[in-house]
Amino acid sequence: MRKLTFLLLFSFLFSSFSIAQKQKITLEEIWGGAFITKRMDVLRSMKNGTQYTVLNRNRTTNSSSIDKYNYKTLEKVETIVSSNQEIPPFTSYEFSDDESKLILATEVEPIFRRSRLGVYYVYNIESKNLIKISERKIQEPELSSDGSKLAYVLENNLYVLDLVSKNTQQVTDDGSYGTIINGITDWVYEEEFSFVQAFEWNSDGSKIAFLRFDETNVPHFSMDVYGTNLYPFQHEFKYPKAGEENAKVSLHLYDVVSQTISDVNVEGAYYIPRIKWMNNPNFLSMQTMNRHQNHLILHEVNAQDNSVKTLIEEKDGAYVDIHDNLTFLEDDSFIWTSEKDGFNHLYLYDQDGNLMNQITKGPWEVTNYYGYDQNEDRIYYQSVENGSINRDVYSISSSGGDKKHLSTKEGTNSAAFSADYTYFINTYNSASIPSEYTLHKASNGKKVKDIKNNAALLTKLASYELVSKEFSTININGNDLNMWMMKPADFDETKQYPLLMFQYSGPGSQQVANRWMGANDYWHQLLVSEGYIVVCVDGRGTGLKGSDFKKVTYLNLVKYETEDQIAAAKKLSELPYIDEDRTGIWGWSFGGHMSTNCILKGNDVFETAIAVAPVTSWRFYDTIYTERFMRTPQENPDGYDNESPFNYPELLKGNYLLVHGSGDDNVHVQNSMRMIEALIQENKAFDWAVYPDKNHGIYGGNTRLHLYTKMTKFIREKL
Template identity: 75%
Template sequence: MGNKFLIYLFALGFLTLSQAQKKKITLEEIWRGSFRTEYMDALRSMKNGEDYTILNYDRSSGTSSLDKYNYQTSEKLETIVASGGSVPYFSSYEFSGDESQIILATEIEPIFRHSRLGIYYVYDVATKNITKISDVKIQEPSLSPDGAKVAYVYDNNIYTLDIASKTTKQITSDGNKGTIINGITDWVYEEEFAFVRAFAWNSDGSKIAFLRFDETNVPHFSMDVFGENLYPFQYEFKYPKAGEENASVSLHMYDVASGNTSDVDLGDTYYIPRIKWKHNPNELSVQTINRHQNHLKMYTVDATNNAVSLLLEDTDAAYVDITDDLTFLDDDSFIWTSERDGYNHIYWYAKDGQLKNQVTKGPWDVTRYYGYDSKRKKIYYQSVENGSIKRDVYSISTNGKKKKRLSTKEGTNSAAFSADFSYFINTYSSATTPYEFSLHQAADGKLLKEIVNNSALLQKLAGYDMNPKEFSTIEINGNDLNMYIIKPSNFDPNKKYPLLMFQYSGPGSQRVSDRWLNGNDYWHQLLASEGYIIACVDGRGTGYKGRDFKKVTYMNLVKYETEDQIAAAKKLSELPFVDETRTGIWGWSYGGHMSTNCLLKGNDTFEMAIAVAPVTSWRFYDTIYTERFMRTPAENPSGYDDNSPFNYPELLKGKYLMVHGSGDDNVHVQNSMRMIEALVQANKDFDWAIYPDKNHGIYGGNTRLHLFSKMTKFVKENL
């Protein structure tokens, strides 16, 4: 017994020593890329199904190359094009349908979340000739299927370039900043429907369908840009806040041969969130949705005469999500996803819109639709049927039979399939394994080859003080909520530790998932090494647990989510190793709204909160997002005001830090300014910081480092 005790003491001493010898993560390392993972950037399958392309960068030399690899061997076959000589450094690429031409993006300048300006070139694969599309910065260039022409947008108008003759033709002429936009989306469509290019070539390049936005009556928004000059200036754009007027959107058809543009009458359409051509070059699918976003219609437009016919409808008592899960098969029957049975599943419809089969069924959500293999009659998808915090890749026949799980590792799996669905490259990670890329047979998921892993990063992190996420569920308000906890280094269950909770909580989101770490996770590791318990709970309204769990927050954003976080904090405080007098919470954006609300409405539970770029009233946020979940302020005033924290600043008792970027085009700094004024008038003590000209991401140069240094100091001083 004595020997065993000595061995135990020796082992305990060794563990303590080894823990003490490990380095602590630093903020400088997190935000200067020391833990960056290796990826396979911009991977695209070639049409032959045997090869794929990857965009490779050499950071040391500042060069880029587009390289072709073979699926089976993973060996590089050739460099298709590389920067140097007449080819400038490029940061993205897009093939024409026949792969004869490639658009190369250079000198990219971001506008909003997805939109970019840039100088673009067309590279001819056979001749190696390079053609500059325009001498000025343009948006969204797109090659015709045969690679002969490229369409693009400049100053809100659509143009085409004939590559052989180098002649440019202007298709629209009424585009004007602040009034008319042709071929690209306005701010709110870009942010909430997640697309910028609002035009599309048909399958034979004879037509271009495009959207036109008239935002004349959309309220004007401006924000000061402080810059580095003597005088600041105002950046102005149209931003429709909840209940205000949106742009009037219309659909138009351009005939390439005649040069004529015609209008398509879609009736009293409010939003047009998607257009997509079928295989038939004369048939365009158009999705429309009403202002409440609970009644989606998909139409077929006959491009020969612009006749419109209804193809499909999808309704919901709350709202219908807009996705890209639409694929037209060779005969123009189509695959579609819907939550109509309570979970997101795959449906197969005939060409005329009649339902042929509900392909997937069960109490779980399909999370990605990958495509249809016409040769083997298989559909490929990703789902959470192996657990809501995990992702797996599956195949299934169109009749709903012969389902097969193709991924094997527990965690998060996603797939990039070859054009003919012979192979897929699986991207895998978990909370303990950084990204791994491997080649598999699509037929059975058999592993063919490991391609890229991040073993070097894993080896590097072995020398750091890292603490695992412990996944579990917690029963709160009648629901089993997903949760993880990170315990401090050298955790002692007999000690009391402060608790810092992290969440986002927005509709359909997920923060508790078995996947590799991001910047916030590394920061949480730093805090755990300093003696803090980190907890994250996905409450009601978050995603991947079915329609009802997600949509229970309809008309009352933040109410139930706040109740869940407060209840979770109280329950966690009952644990013997949690100091119930030192409970904090933090979040960004929606999560900032949440952390603010929790500190005020849970002022007997939380002693500290940090809110970064918070919403403080949904009246200040945009139409599409807010009205999807809340309807308009006129229809639902209490839903907007009962959970807006600047309406009850007197509830503040704990320590509060609020941070915002003055150049936030998404969640305007107005949100924080109104909260600040309310707290000042309530004579409440709090801390706040404004980052000049920084947008919703609050980054650039040393900005993130400074922000997280401030947050770390605030946590250490107040929790």
């Protein structure tokens, strides 16, 4: 066999992890929390810029407190509020703009991925007065800028509570389940546009902008919930599948003084994925998109007469991504990110939408925007300028000059800045170092002090048989694809090893990254300790290598991604130490679709595949996600059907394990049931498991342990 030559970027070595007398990781340890990484508590910077707050929870005593700390010393200054006989234990909090009041969340229960119901209180920090917002569970309470009023949603209607008079005003009255939603997003907006609260106060508290969803004609979806009672019941909600009708979305303005609602009419606004008030209380920004999601318009709405004008437009041959990187400066000029030059970069526009300049440039991507310090004219951001598998923190002036590299270690760096941009807390990790938290000066990146690290975890792991990830690139179909490989600790290149490939492969995603281990990495370590080689390749369509690389899969999701995984497996099998007759692949969700396609279309390459919660037809998935990459099934039937694995079950020759949760509201179990039926009708042998009432994450109690025990056994037997 011909040996494959790799461009070795770097190989992190766990220097203390020698082979002799090392214990092996167990599934019980992974899913029992034995290797959990210590994290920083979620902190919120106070407006003075020198202090921050942290929610401290004691699950043993079922108590909670919000404590204030100094950035410079990291010492606690005071406890702002703590649970007691009058104040129930709270699980989250939110300040009013003037930091005089807090919203405290209690008895919170999830609805979908991001949406929650809860019992909420308003706590006055000075008077220590506590107000219960409603006796019933509500959604998304938010204080006005002066803290005198609060808006929230109850049963699809918007309400305003006057905290002075204690009077509650019902703003809308047409909300009802399955038809009209006011101020809260529907399922598909929540899942794909990543927000729930669909209302916002302006800067002086005189108006509320809100979205209204009419989902009357959205197709109805139901799934059985088996539970523990004598009879199952059906969970029902509106879910628009690709090509079907979406909710009709409209924008409205509520005048708090006159208690009147006015409509904002925008022609061609099929989607309204973002609204955001400007600093001037009379002006609102609104983003709209067409159904194909390749034409985005940022509008300015004049709240005095509801007139609308266009600020900027983004057009793309494929699609335009939605983001939250819109910042209005004091005069309502604004900072924005765009891929219009082929890579995601920062741009500065004046208040009329005229481009002032492109702030960042280069064949690399801005991956996070942290904010703008107007006093110092500094923009803070994260990028992959130091290699697409790394993340670093930078600052730059709005003119695009005087760029400063604020992070110092190669790996994954992210930052949380104080309100006045005096300090930032840097979170750092890499493939060999678990998370470290350090305090830095924002002006130059100089470290002030260490906060927290995971040295104890590294010490613990020193007694285990662990190996490093070897990062490299592999040339596939004319592209240098990022890859990592994990080999057994006693690796002998004269021997042959079975190969297991792992991937996700979804648009803009990344699995090959210089970051610390997650649960799947520990599982891969377990498999490697048993003599497997595990490899991950980020193929075409994945992120952080420019727009063309990401969008090449447009209209043909999974086609090129599958071709890349098959070709990579073939090339890896040319290595003398890979047994070409024992090649497996696994993935979850999009990755499950991929692993299914690979064992069918690559049946001469892959002998084994595991698919967890896979899409098996994009016709079954939601409008916003699917049509962004595929257009509608009516427009692109071949794109939908040519890569749908239940259309070619006869190609299965190897070992296939299919897993799904019956309560998956995202990728419905229908996907697996159709795949199962197709395989049955072809009389194909395969293994499968359904986890009752489990959602897309398939967790709860011993569920994950059971799932990974099953997958491990399958790999041991079949690979």
